[in-house]
Amino acid sequence: MAITSANQLELLQTAEAVAREKMIDPVLVIEAMEESLARAAKSRYGAEMDIRVEIDRKTGRAAFTRVRTVVEETELENYQAEMTVDQAKQYLEDPSVGDQFIEEIPPVDMGRIAAQSAKQVILQKVREAERERQYEEFKDRAGTIINGQVKREEYGNVIVDVGRGEAVLRRNEKIAREGYRNNDRIRCYIKEVRRENRGPQIFLSRTDPQFMAELFKMEVPEIYEGIIEIKAVARDPGSRAKIAVLTNDNSIDPVGACVGMRGSRVQAVVNELQGEKIDIIPWNEDQPTFLVNALQPAEVTKVVLDEEAERIEVVVPVDQLSLAIGRRGQNVRLASQLTGLDIDIMTEAEESARRQKEFEERTNLFIAALDLDEFFAQLLVSEGFTNLEEVAFVEADELLQIDGVDESTAGELQTRAREYLEEQANKALEKAREMGVEDNLVNFEGLTPQMLQALAEDGIKTLEDFATCADWELSGGWTTVDGERVKDDGLLESFEVSLEEAQDLVMTARILLGWVDPDDLVSDKVEENDAETAEES
Numbered sequence: 001m002a003i004t005s006a007n008q009l010e011l012l013q014t015a016e017a018v019a020r021e022k023m024i025d026p027v028l029v030i031e032a033m034e035e036s037l038a039r040a041a042k043s044r045y046g047a048e049m050d051i052r053v054e055i056d057r058k059t060g061r062a063a064f065t066r067v068r069t070v071v072e073e074t075e076l077e078n079y080q081a082e083m084t085v086d087q088a089k090q091y092l093e094d095p096s097v098g099d100q101f102i103e104e105i106p107p108v109d110m111g112r113i114a115a116q117s118a119k120q121v122i123l124q125k126v127r128e129a130e131r132e133r134q135y136e137e138f139k140d141r142a143g144t145i146i147n148g149q150v151k152r153e154e155y156g157n158v159i160v161d162v163g164r165g166e167a168v169l170r171r172n173e174k175i176a177r178e179g180y181r182n183n184d185r186i187r188c189y190i191k192e193v194r195r196e197n198r199g200p201q202i203f204l205s206r207t208d209p210q211f212m213a214e215l216f217k218m219e220v221p222e223i224y225e226g227i228i229e230i231k232a233v234a235r236d237p238g239s240r241a242k243i244a245v246l247t248n249d250n251s252i253d254p255v256g257a258c259v260g261m262r263g264s265r266v267q268a269v270v271n272e273l274q275g276e277k278i279d280i281i282p283w284n285e286d287q288p289t290f291l292v293n294a295l296q297p298a299e300v301t302k303v304v305l306d307e308e309a310e311r312i313e314v315v316v317p318v319d320q321l322s323l324a325i326g327r328r329g330q331n332v333r334l335a336s337q338l339t340g341l342d343i344d345i346m347t348e349a350e351e352s353a354r355r356q357k358e359f360e361e362r363t364n365l366f367i368a369a370l371d372l373d374e375f376f377a378q379l380l381v382s383e384g385f386t387n388l389e390e391v392a393f394v395e396a397d398e399l400l401q402i403d404g405v406d407e408s409t410a411g412e413l414q415t416r417a418r419e420y421l422e423e424q425a426n427k428a429l430e431k432a433r434e435m436g437v438e439d440n441l442v443n444f445e446g447l448t449p450q451m452l453q454a455l456a457e458d459g460i461k462t463l464e465d466f467a468t469c470a471d472w473e474l475s476g477g478w479t480t481v482d483g484e485r486v487k488d489d490g491l492l493e494s495f496e497v498s499l500e501e502a503q504d505l506v507m508t509a510r511i512l513l514g515w516v517d518p519d520d521l522v523s524d525k526v527e528e529n530d531a532e533t534a535e536e537s
Contacts, residue, residue, distance in 0.1 A: 032125030
């Protein structure tokens with residue numbers, strides 16, 4: 001039917017009701033109505049026409065207008081919505097390109113099909129506005145806890161009513177053995193809010209480590225106020241967790257504050273997490289000390305840290321081994337997540353056996369290479385010498401500090417060590433050449449004959465081959481796969497080539513080949529330093 005004065009105010013009332021129900025801006029609903037009416041008018045007058053509808057915000061009167069734009073004659077394509085300058089002269093005074101001629105047209109008589117189409121447009125626009133409102137409402141709430149009500153379960157995923165929308169608790173984000181029924185109250189962590197074509201997707205979690213951190217923030221006022229800081233969290237959801245806390249206020253015990261009077265605070269978190277056992281640990285900047293704390297309740301005898309490899313060796317008494325490892329490796333796994341280090345746990349007996357084996361290997365090396373008796377070789381190892389390079393190139397004064405070693409003996413030891421190393425280098429170089437290593441790689445500064453042999457065994461025989469290597473391929477490193485750190489063996493790792501040294505070697509090779517302009521490297525370095533200076537200021 002045509003829009004008459006009898007139902008003009010009804011448009012505004014309908015817009016107001018829809019906006020109130022959907023909790024969106026009434027203006028958006030009116031704009032959707034204007035678009036739907038314009039679409040209906042086009043179906044009546046012609047789809048190529050530029051028809052616009054404007055609803056008066058006070059009276060509800062809908063004004064239908066046809067717009068024609070003045071264009072260049074060569075650009076005229078749509079005769080219903082465009083006209084040339086000459087054609088426009090009968091409607092406008094002194095028309096120019098870009099001017100518009102607007103004339104009012106009679107309201108349309110909306111038939112059943114047009115009314116249905118208008119309804120669909122309005123519903124679509126309202127739905128889009130509702131989705132945008134939901135996204136704007138929840139996008140800044142990612143990383144917080146929300147209370148909701150279980151609505152239904154689909155293929156193991158729980159759909160949660162969170163008030164002005166629905167959220168999804170995926171099955172891999174649920175705590176094991178947890179079950180939910182419709183209308184159950186549930187508390188979750190908003191892990192991610194994503195804008196998608198079907199509307200904003202709100203993903204929840206009850207297994208995320210930060211869920212536990214947020215629960216502690218709610219239960220412990222000192223954490224909420226920033227007096228106590230949560231430095232790290234590790235969880236085996238539904239079973240066990242570790243949380244590291246720190247405070248700069250010497251009058252507060254961070255662990256005691258988190259535990260609460262008679263365990264009231266931590267127990268509230270435990271109850272929410274279905275009985276998950278929680279170890280609260282004091283944070284320490286010193287990694288070995290922090291690790292000792294993280295492995296509680298096991299007692300640790302000794303800790304050896306390899307900072308470059310981000311690995312740590314822990315020695316425990318034999319009766320503490322099972323406690324340190326935990327059931328199915330749980331305790332050491334959580335401690336590893338908490339500290340960010342790979343942890344090797346061994347008993348005192350195992351460590352002693354390993355050290356004895358290293359001692360014997362070094363002793364045998366010195367016996368064979370330097371033609372020494374067992375006693376003298378053991379003496380060198382006991383004094384801290386681990387390889388032939390140290391013997392060959394150490395200051396003579398260090399050798400003279402060994403009991404029974406005079407200047408003549410020290411000189412003889414170094415001569416034998418250097419001759420042996422030179423002999424091994426010549427053999428390695430000969431072997432590398434037999435394998436096809438070219439002179440441009442042999443003469444490249446920074447690579448020893450043994451390194452050349454190792455590279456040749458992996459098919460790297462020219463300077464071009466070497467320049468295509470990645471730094472980590474040479475030095476080795478660690479990669480995280482499915483949350484587990486995996487060792488990547490480097491071609492030159494056994495020669496103790498660091499990542500920085502590998503980077504320098506590869507870049508030097510690329511400069512020599514002309515692949516990289518050294519001036520570009522200098523300018524990049526200057527820009528990097530300027531950026532760092534700007535950040536500091």
